[in-house]
Amino acid sequence: MSSLKLVPVVVIVVSLFGGFLYKFLFQSIAGEGIRVRRDFNSSIDCEVMEWESWSCSCDYDSSSVDGGCDYTGLEEVNVCRRSRQIYSNGLDYYYNCMDLGNEEFACGDYSCCYQDCVWSWTSWSVCDAACESTGAQSRSVGVEFEPTCGGSDCPNDTETSDCEGSCCIIDCIAGEWSSWGECNNTCGDGVEERSRSIVEASCYGEDCESSHTNEYQDCYSEINVDCSMSTWSTWSDCVLDNGLCGSGAKSRAREIISESECNGEECGDQVEEEYCEGDCCSVDCELSEWSTWSLCSVDCGDGIRERERSVVTEMDCGGLDCEDTSEVEDCSFSTAIDCLYSDWTNWTDCDNDCGNGTTLRTRYLVNGAYCGGVCEDDAGIEENEECESYRANTDCEVSDWGEWGDCVNDCDTGTQTRTRSVKVSQQCNGEECPDLTEQKTGCHEACAQDCSAGECLCFEGYFMISDTCYAVACTPISYSYCPSTHSSSQCSYPDVDCPGDTLSYGDNCTLTCQNGMVLQGTDLEYITCVGNSLFDPSESTIYCSIENSAPSGVEVSTTTISESMSSGDKLGYLSAIDDDSDWDTYTFSLVTDTSDFYITSSGTVYVKFNPDYETSEGSITITVGVTDSLGEYWEGDINFTISDSNENPTNIVLSNYTVPENSGLLDTIGYFSCDDVDVGQTHAFYLSTSADGLFAVIHDNELVVAVDNSDCLSQHGDYCQLNYEDTSEFELLVKVKDD
Secondary structure, three states: OOOOOOOOEEEEEEEOOOOOEEEEEEEOOOOOOOOOOOOOOOOOOOOEOOOOOOEEEEEEEOOEEOOOEEOOOOEEEEEEEEEOOEOOOOHHHHHHHHHHHEEEEEOOOOOOOOEOOEEEEOOOOOOOOOOOOEEEEEEEEEEEEOOEOOOOOOOOOEEEEEEEOOOOOEOOEEOOOOOOOOOOOOEEEEEEEEEOOEEOOEOOOOOOOOOOOEEEEEEEEEOOEOOEEOOOOOOOOOEEOOOOOOEEEEEEEOOEEEOOEOOOOOOOOOEEEEEEEOOOOOEOOEEOOOOOOOOOOOOOEEEEEEEEOOEEEOOEOOOOOOOOOEEEEEEEEOOOEOOEEOOOOOOOOOOOOOEEEEEEEEOOEEEOOEOOOOOOOOOOOEEEEEEEEOOOOEOOEEOOOOOOOOOEOOOOOOEEEEEOOEEEOOEOOOOOOOOOEEEEEOOOOOOOOEEEOOEEEOOOOEEEEOOEEEEOOEOOOOOOOOOOOOOOOOEEOOEEEOOOOOEOOOOEEEEEOOOOOEEEOOOOOEEEEEEOOEEEOOOOOOEEEOOOOOOOEEEEOOOEEEOOOOOOOEEEEEEEEOOOOOOOOEEEEEOOOOOOEEEOOOOEEEEOOOOOOOOOOOEEEEEEEEEEOOOOEEEEEEEEEEEOOOOOOEEEEEOOOOOOOOOOOOOEEEEEEEEOOOOOOOOEEEEEEOOOOOEEEEOOOEEEEOOOOOOHHHHOHHHOOOOOOOOOOOOOEEEEEOO
16 A cells, blocks of 8 residues: 655755855655554553544455455445554554554444435525626535445536626706707897706605706897898709800809898898809810930930920810820931030129139030040030129228217327228228228326326325325334234244334335244245335235145055945044144145045045945045145045955855655755855855754755665654654754855
8 A cells, every 4th residue: 555645845944154044945755655464462552542533435355354244256345444543662662553553344333335425506695786787696516415435426516697686776866957048039038948857766766856857037139140041043054155065154043031130141142153064175185396306325326216295285075186295216327426515605704803803604515426426625615714803893981970089098188089980891992991080189187207008107206196296105014913723832923124213115124033933925024115104015914933844745544445344434544744743733635526435624534335345446546635734735646445355155045945755865955055245265064953963064065864764664663764744844054154
């Protein structure tokens, strides 16, 4: 007796380093089994479960059946069987107790009775039809007695039938009122009407409150009524112009039925005429004159030539048909014919209408050379020659003089200007334009001392107030400026040493600094009196400070970006390369427009992206700037490289998810693989849990059976270490390690 082939499921859970958890499903195939009956004398007590219910069917008997009924030959008998579970506690126990797990007999007190299925139809279901439409209802088989001992099976049928829905409930529906109709009197008082439709209630619907369908009201109208005329009579016979054929005229008439009212349209014509045609007049075909003969189809020898004519008037009404509209005749050339040219055209106008130019005349080739004829070597179809023309001569014309302009100061007595414009420009050899600008002098007084570019000036040592020159006088000044970036120990005011309390034009005051400081804000070491209390240079931002040198570069604490870093991580620090670094302070800035980095003013560098060695271009260059406390600035490039970091493998996959129930030792189940962004890595897989030693990994990635289960089907019991009936699912925790 063979057992069924089942398809149970074994679940294996696989986990990576780092806490990733994956599940794989294995299908285990139940093996073939044999029921063996043996008799043992043993003192082992058998422990069994309760009997299951009897199951009866028809069977064949070869000799005898438990229950006391003998049958000879192979006869069909009713056999009943039942079974119960035996607790297994080793092979000896199993073999001594296995016969207690099954009973069967025919006839006897527990013989099965042959019984066909007894059934009847259930009641019809509720009709699913909408109101006043056809639908369906169904009924199914209701089993009263199940079949036994090989009786006929119960049908699993369902029967459907058409059915009609109930009437639809319809409430009374009063439609919208129509627009008011036309007033029944076109000129004066009248009545107008409107209506609506009513759908009466049915099938227990609600009635309308009001059921009248028409309403009337007074109206007044002054509607213009047009004249009404009868339809036109039929057309009269066609009266031909020549009395025989061709064109003519026909007429028809109508009567006035009612005159127009209230300024309506007046009545129209009562008689109407229309062009008509009688029998056609015969027309003979008329042809144009023949065209000239075409050139012969050959240049030399026998050929053909053609000519054509067109139809001017088509034949009509039995006239004479058109004759041929084309002719062909033979032609031949045996005599040499030279080129034939047309006459020359007239000379064209000179192409320059003002001076020397070129004029042109042309001709065309009428016939080329045939049958050995020649063309003149120097013959052409275009000739030109020099010409002279002054057709474009135009004299200049100007407008009247305009008003005198404003006085323009100069180094003399000033000037005024007036202008006129060109109305017609001079062309070719026409008369030239006269002057368009005219000036006159004497509109202001001359400068008292000096003048430059029309502006009055004073001599050195004088200054001007309201066009009057006064002698220059200066008083000594002092300075009180230090930049906000400088501390009191870094900045002081310069000393001003002048030759007296009152200075004349050109006198110098010496500027000096104390305590080893140097002068800032000017390249000179003195200031000069150049105006009334004015000095050169005039800057008030001159000061003394410690001698400062500009930064010459920037250093970074590291230029390597680890792949393990994340956006927002601190990369390192910037420091300035400067001879004054022992006392100076610095402000750093990111010059490059990039979203990958952030630099604080103190020089801390942060990454703002997630570095990826595998997808990067290898290096990143940024430009940074540094400003010292005295405003000196430097900028330059820094090159960063991304270093490769080993990353965890991900996504463990097993090539096969099923294991046969009777697998042998080291039978291959499948192979592990995983994803790894680090190219070229090799991987080793390990089992953290192996289901009590049932599974193992060999050769780093091959999952195999770690026990010999091949004797399970023949030996049973403890030999069945991969037994689907005992355990159909296993969980394995799998780890993977890269290089």
